Amino acid sequence: MSGCIGNLCLGPAYYATAAVVARASLALLGAGEPLLWRPEVTTPLNSLLGVREGLRMLQLGLSPYAGASCHAPPLVLALHAATAAHPLLYALPNTVADALAALALWRLASLLCKGRSADASGMLLGPASLAAAYLWNPVGILATIGGTTTPLENLAVMAALLGGAARNAPLAAAGLVAGTYVGLHPLLLGVPLAIMFGRGCEDVTQLCDARTAGSGSLASQQGGGTSSSGGGGGGGEAGSGAETSRRAAGAGSNPVAAAATAAAATAAAAEAAARGLERKRERFEWMRCAEFAVFAVVWGGALLWLSDLFLRAHPEAQCLPRLAAWATAAAPPAAARRGACWLRASHGFALAVDDYTPNIGLFWYLLTELFDAFRPFFTFVLHSHAVIFAAPLALRFPGRPLFVAWALLLACAALRPYPSAGDLAPWMALAPLALAQQLRQLRSALFLVNALVLLAVLGPAMWSQWIIVDAANPNFFYSITLLLGVFYVVVLVQAVLLTVRVERLAAGKVVGDGLGAGGGSGGRGGDDGPVGAAAAGATAVAANGSVAE
């Protein structure tokens, strides 16, 4: 429950309050106005300008979607209606959304940790620290201060994952539908959510289980990582005196002992492996999935209906009559001739990618430069890349729906048509949770973090050179967005590789490419690296033997 920094242990309420104060003070300082024109934060799809424009057009008696400036769905307009024009309060809905998302993340982490503290559950960050990290994530703050609609989408994503982990069908369906409603791409989360309902969320605290069980291959393999993250000055949770003493007593602090224990306890490892196989063979609970789907349909219908209700003064912008007419193959309603419905203006706009305003994604420059004849083909290809790995990931990692969700969030952040900085927030926040075991074996963390920092500096610099100073051309900014795409690819590939390895370790199989967990921990902390490697090697052999039996 408590997030501790140094000797200071404070509750989540503190972080929420501080984060809200930080957002309010930034908004007060006028940070929001320049962010309206930043391509990294504001895109045509999530812009506060679009929300304000839609509300203004409503005020003028026009449909918000009569023009090409408003792409926010009707209920987002309704949500912002009271505050959007206010110079300070415009950030209020987003701030609330961020706070709720952090709360959902905290609940999710608590749920997955089964109430244990971060260290006891073997995670890099405890629930409260995760929530605090989410609230203080700079990209999330930028998205909130910029007034974008992305924080709403992030809230929906967090709620959906919380609902999935808790197997709470109404909540998960609401989150999924709301995220889809705001930003379309969270629709992909339906795949991992279905797994969560069918099979249950993965156990990110396997380390903890194994250790409490006494010993095991995974426990000893990850012991090195635990000690290195604690001893190398890693997590914020490392400061608590009580935790430190517990860890000192734990196996991780003495890898040699751990290795010995592990080597001696092959039977326990075999048991763990058998348990994993058993879980894999668990029956898929279709009924829960169906319940989830029913709720999703109900919530979706409700959102559509509420949207049309909000637009009741503008029948030409309503979608349900058109959908009904389309479904029954009847003639479209008379109002349809006067313009497109709001779905066309919001999600249709995102799919058509008619606006070539630069952003941090890969679409804009390709479609700007592309020959007209190939435009439909390439638009299709680009869109397909965001969804192409939903099924393969789910098939490859059927027991890790949270990781699948994380990977899909990352893929969407990279390959949605109008990505923004706010899209980085959910997968960054979920990484310590969904990749709790993988991150311990990550060896290129320094490179990845520095690459992101460098891109975050270079992107605005190139933008300024091109757009503000007019001393460069779009290729400069394009190169940075391209590198960001490469960065996403590297992160995703690393994560998948690490997960493959963790899966095999969890199954008790050997990792044969010489990149044992000990090697991974050796990259992270130098003090116990070789010993850890030796321990891991011993464990691997032991585990292999146990499986072979």
Add this chain to the structure above:
Amino acid sequence: MALAASGGVQAQEEFAEEVVISPLPSGHIQVQLQFTLSSPSRRHYSVLPKAIAQLAAGVPFEEVELSLTQGRWHHHAWGSPLLPSKPSGAELRAAFSPSIPEGQLPLLWGNLSHSLSGMFCASLNFLARPETTAQQAIEFGKPSETGGRASNSEVGADARACAAGPAAGAMGPRPARLRRLYAALPKEVVCTENLTPALKLLPCRDQAGVASLLLHRPSVYGADYHSMRVGILAARDADGALLSTRLSLGITLVLRPPQVQTPGAPPARRAAPRPCSYSSWRLGHLLGSKLRGACPIATQSWLFVQLPPQLAAQAAVGEDGAGQLLHPPAWQAGGAEVHRTGSGSSSDKSSDSSSSGEQAEDNIQQQQQAIAGAEALVEEARRQQPRPEGQGDGPAALDVGQAWRRFGAKGAVVAARPELAVSRYTTGAGFMHGGMVLRLATAAGAGPAAAPSGAGTGSSQAGGGGAADLSTAAAAAAGNRTVCVFQIVPWYVRVWLHTLTLTVDGAPADLDAALRLRHVSPAADRARPLVLDLCIELPAGAREAVLAVQFSKAFLHVFEWPPDAHRGFDVPAALVTYAPLGADGAAAALEWGWRRGGDVGGARGAPSPLLRALSAARPEALYSEGLLVPLAPPDFSMPYNVVCLTSTVLAVYVGAVLNALLKRPGAELREAAKGGAGRRAARLKAAKVVVVVVVFGGLALYVDEELQAQVMQALAAAGLVEAPPAPQH
């Protein structure tokens, strides 16, 4: 042609050619030429060009006005123009009957603009695009007037604030009764290639009559302001059948006179005209060509010279209030009568008509006049001795001039300056966003606080809903002024309507409260422009009103860029319309003077069409500056590179992730352990290569016919198949 002109059959077909020359206070000379050709609908036309008649018969428009303009009218220095000035570039407006369905308008508009494009050799086909065309839903007029047909509710549907303001006789904004389409092409370059086809529509072209003044094209297109407007008015019956057609071709020039060698005037320097003084001028010097008689076909030929207002006032005093704004040398061809303006005045010094032996000379009566009480000047209409132009028996050349005895008529002031000054500019830097500001300032001394005496007769119905009262007269009674701003913004300048603010005298004002009538049609990408039609009521005594709005700049596709990519993109001029408050001021004087002039034409029962047009009550219409908005161009040389680079990243994404997903970390170990498995894997790999080669080879064979032929030849050479028949060349 002469035969046709003299025939009585043509009584209903009319051709009037007129020119008004008026010195401007800045020293420039305004020359307004007007040609009016009208005819009832018939099978054969003798005066009206058949192309125009066919256009009117083919496209069911009510009115069309095309203007091709170069330069900008400087209201502050030149005062109000005789006819409303036009924005630089091409502008086309057309009015269609509301009985024409909305869906047909794009087609009709396209037909119209393409026809006119061909007729006047202008790139008006760009105007036919829907992304440049706007529908004007608010027009200025008398609210009491009822249109011939039912008001179009769909167009005016947005004009919600509109209520009937039945102040009879007052002019104000109201929902348009016709479907008015408007498009402007600010970057259209106007040149002699546009004038020549226009002059071809005239019976005498530029060989005789008023149009012969335009013979010297360098001086015509060297003008500071050049505007050619073509108006076509089609009168139709209830079924839309054409009753009559009227074509009016007007050409406005503002010329910088070469200094005329006038006795009594100091030697001129080759400089710009001195401000605050009227220049002496003579047509021959001014335009490089003289009047070559009248067009024989014309039913009316007029030349008017306008006196400066203060002189007109003096003349009015001196002439017992008879008022004489226009001084002929009015001359008319084809009639026996000699028209003299102010014929009743005693100040005519001479009104001789000296005729020489030339035949055209008989038709030209010319009158020289000086004004009593105006010692300072001599207004002179000098007729040069007729000289044959060139070798042939050309018509006699008439040269008219005006020379000031005391140079410059000091104290020349811009009397008829519009009450509002309009200026517009962009703010901000960079390619991402910017701002657009439209500034309306009341001219000094013509503040709206000056209570109008003439227009205050409207029955004000200011009670009730508050916003219900729209009539300018009622507003004027309260000292307020209703100003309408009509603005088209192309879609690539993405105006944010919620940032539209109104500032009056430096203090923010509530725009919604000030709006009297509005029509907003938001822009759609690549489909239609933003159309803003706002009628704002400015409070009494307001000296300055500023409308400011912010916009984002769009990023265009590579192939949407014009060849001159770094020039910037045009935003058409804003049109500011208002009813002049001082109805008894300059505008009234003008009207009065023209009415007096109208008497000139009235002597024959057929008033001059130009004078009629000038004396018609009309709102003041001012155009702002056009704007040039630079957008961020992409790298035009990059298509292949970008496709390659982005596709590479995507391919790596798919390949690497798929590889990672399929990876089995223990596979290598196991393969190393079992040697046989390695050979099996190698065989599998070879099989994969074979499959790929076969699939893609087959595909290539299927697609590429040359390859097919080559393969068939190779096979034939190997003796596997029969040799294909050799292609015959």
